[in-house]
Amino acid sequence: MIKRMSLISAYIALGCAATVLPVLISIYIANEDVARREQRDLSLYAEKAMMRTELVTYQGFAAIADLQAEHAEPCSPEYLKRAAHVIFNYRYVRDAGAYGDGRYLCSPLLGEVRTQDVELPPPRWRSNDGYLVWFQQKNPLSDLREDIQIGRNGEYVSIDPQSYVDVMDPAGRAIATINTELNSIVALSSGADPDEMLHAWKQAGRVDSDEWNYAVARSETRALGVVVKGRRTSLFRDWPGLLATWLSFGVAMGAAFGWFAFKRISRQVSFQASLEWAISHKTIDVVYQPIVNLATSECVGVEALARWNLNGRDISPNIFIALAEQHGLIQSLTDLVFDQALQDLAELLRSRPSFYVSVNVSGEDLRTPRFLNLINARLAGTGLRPAQIRIEATERSFLNADVTRQTIAAFRSAGHPVYIDDFGTGYSSLAYLQTFMIDVLKIDKSFVDTIAQDAASSIVAPHIIEMAHELGAEIVAEGIERSEQVEYLVRRGVQYGQGWLFAKAMRREELLAWLEARRASHAPAQPAIQ
Known part of the structure; x- marks a missing residue:
């Protein structure tokens, strides 16, 4: 009888351990993850x-x-x-x-x-x-x-x-x-x-x-x-309450989480597959936002931007570009944008040798010469100048300096100016940026928005402008929407800008019509109709 009770007790203890230990281990892992996240955020x-x-x-x-x-x-x-x-x-x-x-x-x-x-x-x-x-x-x-x-x-x-x-x-x-x-x-x-x-x-x-x-x-x-x-x-400060909660609702939460995870994963896989299909079948649209000389109002070039419409709904670039980066599709997407831009604008670029198109690249294409080799192959026999194809990379793409510096130098040696896009969002210092040779800084729209306003971040734009002058780089201000912003930027020595004050991003036919209308009228850029 005593032996049987001991065996039953052992089974009970083993069952409790099998129930409690995964919970405790999960809480410990969660606690460590919270600590890492908090330290990174701090x-x-x-x-x-x-x-x-x-x-x-x-x-x-x-x-x-x-x-x-x-x-x-x-x-x-x-x-x-x-x-x-x-x-x-x-x-x-x-x-x-x-x-x-x-x-x-x-x-x-x-x-x-x-x-x-x-x-x-x-x-x-x-x-x-x-x-x-x-x-x-x-x-x-x-x-x-x-x-x-x-x-x-x-x-x-x-x-x-x-x-x-x-x-x-x-x-x-x-x-x-x-x-x-x-x-x-x-x-x-x-x-x-x-x-x-x-x-x-x-x-x-x-x-x-x-x-x-x-x-x-x-x-x-x-x-x-x-x-x-x-x-x-710390999750362990209230461990008895947490343990009781996990034991009480474990089954229900597990079922709910399993259902949610299934739906989420199914949606993610479906979304990823849709993007992969869109890239392979070239259904990603490419539009062009003009870049204007702020002093003369002349349109000097355009930025090529990817747009995706899925089942009648426009998907934010922030979403599908991040998805492409996560699932190894970003290089194919970059190639598609470049090829479409070359097809759309080759005749315009040949007729205006000083006009250019800038293409955004990811950190992946700053680690190897793959994209540079592709550009060289595509430009062969087109009559286009290398300087008419410009490279834009976000500030965070430059963080791995030892890997990217050689590729950036190769782009510039081949005649392709290199831009830092969305500058000011990555806390780069002047000393850090001096280790790179770049041609243009693009001031992020969030800082341009604060110009001529009494906001705490309004001091960032002039600081970035000074950094660009120290580096000997030209400047493009993004997201310009008001004429007083243009006046301020010109006084500060900013050469170029883009934004809705001049024009929204346009398809090829709209862009050519817009350029022709400006050429015919010799008028400065007017605010876009919203």
């Missing part, structure tokens, strides 16, 4: 915060350069007027003026204080290129307000420290900006603990905590870094 947030820090610092440097540009006598009426102009033009600059011999001399905020001996203590830090920085500098007019002051050659600007850490984040994660040479805090978001954030920085974010994750990022051009902090999610 690292991306740190990169975003680092970009904000660099942009605010760059604005301070630009404001000083603007202040010095007039060469007016310090503290003269003309000088103070110029300083007031600088304060008004630069969003994060609170004050600007002159200093010397350890004293403030004047500013629009302080006025003329040369005779009042308003003390300016020695700077906390000096950069290699001659900038002086005061951290937590008390404003002479207030016992409460502390600014970050940047000075050079007798001129200074004051910046609100919160500008460095004012990054839009619904989760409200903490940020600290760090001077990497002094290992000291420059700016701190509200509610953050300075000792904790500095400790996390010194540990490179590797802090043993059950409650918080940390991530750090460093500037490649300045002695600046950021550390960010986000709450850690």
Whole structure:
């Protein structure tokens, strides 16, 4: 009897283990996956915060350069007027003026204080290129307000420290900006603990905590870094409740999940098969969006874009291109777009040797010379110039520098200009981009939209323009919809643009008619009818 009870108990225990262990293992795997995702998301947030820090610092440097540009006598009426102009033009600059011999001399905020001996203590830090920085500098007019002051050659600007850490984040994660040479805090978001954030920085974010994750990022051009902090999610904190839930609803959820997975997989396979069929049977449409010289309103070229209509419904390119990349169809799709563009536009390109068409390529075709060999084969005997076929690749395609650099150089050596598309969405720095030789940067529409608006991201477009000028690259602004955007971009030295202000993407016949109408009328580009 006892032996039988023991056997029954063993079976019960084995059954419980067989039921509970998969649940526990699933929870453990899910917990590890959540931790990895949270850390990756926090690292991306740190990169975003680092970009904000660099942009605010760059604005301070630009404001000083603007202040010095007039060469007016310090503290003269003309000088103070110029300083007031600088304060008004630069969003994060609170004050600007002159200093010397350890004293403030004047500013629009302080006025003329040369005779009042308003003390300016020695700077906390000096950069290699001659900038002086005061951290937590008390404003002479207030016992409460502390600014970050940047000075050079007798001129200074004051910046609100919160500008460095004012990054839009619904989760409200903490940020600290760090001077990497002094290992000291420059700016701190509200509610953050300075000792904790500095400790996390010194540990490179590797802090043993059950409650918080940390991530750090460093500037490649300045002695600046950021550390960010986000709450850690743990599935094991409420493991008894989770276990009871899984045991109670396991069968029902398993059945529901199985049905959903079956439907999802069936749909995915069907969708993938439809795309593969559309590519092989060349039912993907190719349309062309004009690229316009902003100064002259002349259409200089077009971008070839893929469009797919499935059973009367237009499928977003973001969806079917991502699907093509996931299932090894992207190279066939790129070939189709190029072949169709060559067929549609060969006569136009021969008649206008300066006109061009740009074709988007994926990261796959930046790893090998396959697509370049295809272009060379297709262009043979057509009479077209290599420069009339241009290559566009998204910023993320450049991340594997060692693999892609050689292919990019081969495209350019063959005479095909190389563009970085949707620039500004991948947090690339100037130092990183200088390792590549590229011809054109395309500013993403999301940044062009903020031009002439009081938005937090409106400072990104001028920063990208400056980076392009530093690289010696031309610029194409995407998504232009308003004439004031054109005026702003021309003032900043942006050469080209595309968007609905000029024309939507068009089929070959519409494009040729549009070009002929413009040629006949000699009129500048007009807004497209929406």
